[in-house]
Structure formats: C-alpha cells, structure tokens
Amino acid sequence: MKITILGCGASNGVPVLGCKCATCTSGDPKNKRTRVSVYVETGDLRLLIDASPDLREQALRHNITNVNAVMFTHAHADHAGGIDELRNFNYLNNAVLPVYMDNTTYEELHSRYEYCFQPPHKQFGWFRPSLAYTPLEIGKTINIRGVNISVFKQIHGQFIERAEPYVTLGIRMGDFAYSTDVKELPAESLAALKGVRYWVVDCLRPEPAPTHSHLDLTLSWIKQISPERAWLTHMNHQMEYNELKKHLPQGVEPAYDGLSFSL
Ligand SMILES: [Zn+2]
Ligand SMILES: [Zn+2]
Ligand SMILES: [Zn+2]
Numbered sequence: 001m002k003i004t005i006l007g008c009g010a011s012n013g014v015p016v017l018g019c020k021c022a023t024c025t026s027g028d029p030k031n032k033r034t035r036v037s038v039y040v041e042t043g044d045l046r047l048l049i050d051a052s053p054d055l056r057e058q059a060l061r062h063n064i065t066n067v068n069a070v071m072f073t074h075a076h077a078d079h080a081g082g083i084d085e086l087r088n089f090n091y092l093n094n095a096v097l098p099v100y101m102d103n104t105t106y107e108e109l110h111s112r113y114e115y116c117f118q119p120p121h122k123q124f125g126w127f128r129p130s131l132a133y134t135p136l137e138i139g140k141t142i143n144i145r146g147v148n149i150s151v152f153k154q155i156h157g158q159f160i161e162r163a164e165p166y167v168t169l170g171i172r173m174g175d176f177a178y179s180t181d182v183k184e185l186p187a188e189s190l191a192a193l194k195g196v197r198y199w200v201v202d203c204l205r206p207e208p209a210p211t212h213s214h215l216d217l218t219l220s221w222i223k224q225i226s227p228e229r230a231w232l233t234h235m236n237h238q239m240e241y242n243e244l245k246k247h248l249p250q251g252v253e254p255a256y257d258g259l260s261f262s263l
Contacts, residue, residue: 045068
C-alpha cells in the first residue's frame with residue numbers, strides 16, 4: 001500500500017494570504033501546505049480521501065489520473081470544496097465515481113452540490129461530476145475493491161450551526177490510519193486505533209483550539225497508541241516545519257505536501 005499526502009494544511013492553507021510570518025515567507029517547500037487530502041494506492045484501489053479545494057493542483061503535481069473511490073471525512077469546505085474536480089475522473093474512467101461518507105455528510109453535500117449526485121447526462125456526459133453514494137457507518141468495515149476499510153468516530157468539536165458535536169470519520173486500512181479534524185477521540189476510537197503502525201493525525205497548532213487537536217494533545221494520543229511512525233497534518237502557519245521537527249519525539253514528524261510512504 002502506498003500513501004501520498006497530497007495536502008497537510010489548515011483550512012486556509014499555508015502561506016496564509018497576506019501573512020508575513022516566518023513560515024508564510026519561508027522558501028522551504030515543506031512550509032507550503034495545500035488543504036488536506038490523501039491518496040491511497042493498493043491492489044486495484046485508487047482511493048482519494050477528501051476532495052480539497054486544491055484537488056486539481058494536487059492531481060496535476062502527482063499526475064494522478066486514476067481515482068476509483070472517494071471517501072469524505074466530513075463536509076467542511078476545506079475537505080469538499082474540490083468536489084467539482086472529480087468529474088475529471090469520470091472522464092478518465094468513463095464511469096460513475098463511487099463516493100463513501102456518513103449520512104450526515106451526504107445530506108450536507110447533497111444539499112450543497114445536488115448536481116454532482118445525478119446519473120451521467122444523456123447528451124452531455126461528464127460535463128458535471130456523477131457521484132454514486134454508498135453510506136459509511138461508524139464502527140463498521142466496508143470492502144472496496146478487495147480492501148477492508150473501517151471507520152471510527154472522531155469529535156471535531158462544537159460548531160455554532162449544530163446543537164450536537166460535529167462528528168468526523170477516522171479511517172483505518174490495516175496498519176494505516178488517518179485522523180484529520182479531530183478534537184476528541186472517544187474510548188472506542190482509541191480502541192479502533194490499537195495496533196496501528198502508521199498514523200497521520202490532526203495537529204492544528206501549538207496551543208489548544210476549540211475544533212482541532214493541538215501539539216500536546218496529539219502527542220499524548222500518539223504516546224497512547226504508540227504507532228511506529230506518526231505524521232502531523234492539518235497544520236497552520238504557526239507550525240514551521242524545521243523548528244517543529246527538531247522538537248518532536250522519535251518516530252513523529254510533521255507531514256509535508258508530497259510526502260509518501262509504503263507499508
Ligand atoms: Zn479541515
Ligand atoms: Zn503566517
Ligand atoms: Zn473540519
């Protein structure tokens with residue numbers, strides 16, 4: 001299985017438009033972060049996790065011409081704003097594209113982008129995305145193209161537009177797990193992460209945040225789960241790559257756009 005981190009930036013990306021801080025003005029490409037997304041290649045599966053607003057640029061950079069499944073962790077704009085770019089994979093595969101998410105996310109994306117969830121147009125074909133939805137259920141495992149993928153519950157925090165805390169999906173595929181946009185991991189989710197070897201996990205900034213994990217909290221989860229390797233993602237401009245890397249424990253590194261590893 002090959003994992004590529006297409007993007008590891010916070011919702012507004014790094015550099016932040018107009019910001020003159022050391023990270024935003026750094027010449028190091030590892031300080032340039034597009035919005036979070038991951039590409040997974042294993043067997044016949046070419047899985048895209050989230051459709052970031054930077055999807056087109058990410059696909060061009062990595063020459064990604066095949067995506068045959070898409071998972072959405074949740075409906076926030078920094079994870080779904082690139083949904084329209086998915087029609088490129090309709091064109092390239094000449095097929096409807098299967099998309100996987102929980103029902104809450106589907107309802108939200110369907111109300112925002114109803115035109116993406118239609119069958120291909122009889123006359124004009126793939127002029128718009130044509131996505132076929134399959135629901136994901138927390139705690140369940142689904143098999144996509146021969147690969148078992150399980151999803152677990154993550155609490156993103158409390159948002160003004162919702163009475164209930166916002167839930168995002170953590171994803172586990174064998175020895176690999178991906179946890180973006182998480183502020184709290186319930187006990188059953190820590191259990192679902194048990195034994196994971198490689199973990200990519202949310203770490204917005206040095207100090208606590210209402211809707212994301214911060215450095216100390218992320219490091220405490222990593223200590224508890226104790227994967228062989230862990231990478232921090234969804235990082236904002238307070239996280240200067242080289243400075244941060246110096247202070248992380250053995251086996252933990254900041255992710256960067258384009259990082260890939262196999263397992
Ligand atoms: Zn996000
Ligand atoms: Zn900055
Ligand atoms: Zn979010």
